[in-house]
Amino acid sequence: MNNIRQISVFVENKQGRLSAIIRILKDNGINIRAISIADTKDFGILRLIVSDPDLACQKLREQKCTVTITEVVAIEIQDELGMLSSVMDILAEDKVNVEYMYAFLSKSDNKASIILRVDDNAKASEAFKKAGVIQLTENNICEL
């Protein structure tokens, strides 16, 4: 399995809440690889790919945060026009639904990484394999 673990944290819409959560990670030497926030009027969900998901989860829960771990799919593509479009086509063709996604650029070699939360990880993984799309493992992410 190529799935990687994402941690999600419930964040109340209150001043200083986000900074307090991020500080917990910093204080425990946990590095953030990718981050995204989904927000509503009253609360948000902070989604993170970190260097050590188990430790992050444990430390956040110790500080009374609501945390959950979800398996997501991560892929790496060339940072070129049309690349994301073809990736989305692959998923659409195999009827994989995307709940949400976020992307970040690699520090070198003109690459982009995409984190995908889909309704069926195995199906997405299979589709990417068939199409020759590079999938990242947790180790890959940590080394980035």
Next chain:
Amino acid sequence: MERYWNKEMECATLSEMKALQSFRLSQTVRRVYENVPVYRERMDAAGVKPEDIKSVDDLYKLPFTVKQDLRDTYPYGLFAVPMDKVVRLHASSGTTGKQIVVGYTEKDLDTWAECCARALTAAGATKNDFMHVSYGYGLFTGGLGLHGGAEKVGMTVIPVSTGNTARQINILRDFGSTYICCTPSYALFIAETMEEMGISKDEIKLKAGLFGAEPWTEEMRQEIEEKLGCKAMDIYGLTEIIGPGVAFECSEQSGMHINEDNFIVETIDPDTGEVLPEGSQGEIVFTCITKEAFPLIRYRTRDIGILTREKCSCGRTLIKMKKPAGRSDDMLIIRGVNVFPSQIESVLLSLGNTAPYYKLIVDRVNNTDMLEIQVELSQEMFSDTIKSLEEEEKRIKNAIDSTLGISAKITLVEPKSIERVEGKAVRVIDKRKLH
């Protein structure tokens, strides 16, 4: 010209009233002592015999009755007549899932109708008027109580009950209703809906409304009177005592006359139980002296109010009660529905994955009571998608709505963010400025 339904009672002299009350009280006390074991035990424990209660001045000797007594004796433990004499039951929303039940004999129904007829007459109603009853009828006393009073007056009664506001407005207009009864907040909601429907107040013929079952302000009165083009009269009652009609407003609109030939009223210090002099603010206590099936003795209402015998311009001599200033316990009245925090707690707990930590925030927005329930998110409820959290909120909202009949806004908050306290938690923040 002020009209009265029963001038003899409504305008009696103080000495006449006291003599009548004393006679009825002594009879009632003797009857409950003989027929209701709970009262007999209480009186024996307090060393009071029925013959010790000769006049209203002896009332203080009797033990109080409280809401818990009604729950402890649920359903019929405080009834003072055999069930074959009981022709009607009503119930009021329970606090911990257990409702209270009250009963009426045929004579009680007549007493009740008489009380409501006085209220309607004080509001100017006659047999030529049409009465639109939009209080609920199902077990709640509001609907049938005023229904009975209006029939006694000879009004044309339209038993609409609650719900479907557009239909209510069409009936108001088409049937030519001249009187209405409902909660004051619902009256305003009707006014707003009329505006949305493009129906002006000139198209309806309302002369007055009798509004009660929830606390309301002078500002709200003015707004109702202006928007519906009718007089807005306050009416007071409790299921335990009889229902609506325990007290009612007259043309002076400055407090409610208590039907004291049926219900003796006292104010007491809620902490010590000591009887307070007229004019002091205290907890309102009623003693039923004409009821047969369910005559409560010195029932503590938890309502805070002030009594006065100052001369009233309407000519009635019945003692007046200033609008209750609030409740001394934690019950919330939201859009006319009684809600206890414990009821909300039990709904949350019944859902399985919610924590029993919550906070209730009550506010009045555009004259409508709004209830927000902050619920602590549990680990089990949380997932990484917004969609699933919104589904959780909806699930709680639906459960509250179907169990308690109130619509609430659910806000999920972080675990442990609601303060924990030893003893009595402050679970309610009431932002309504009613007093």
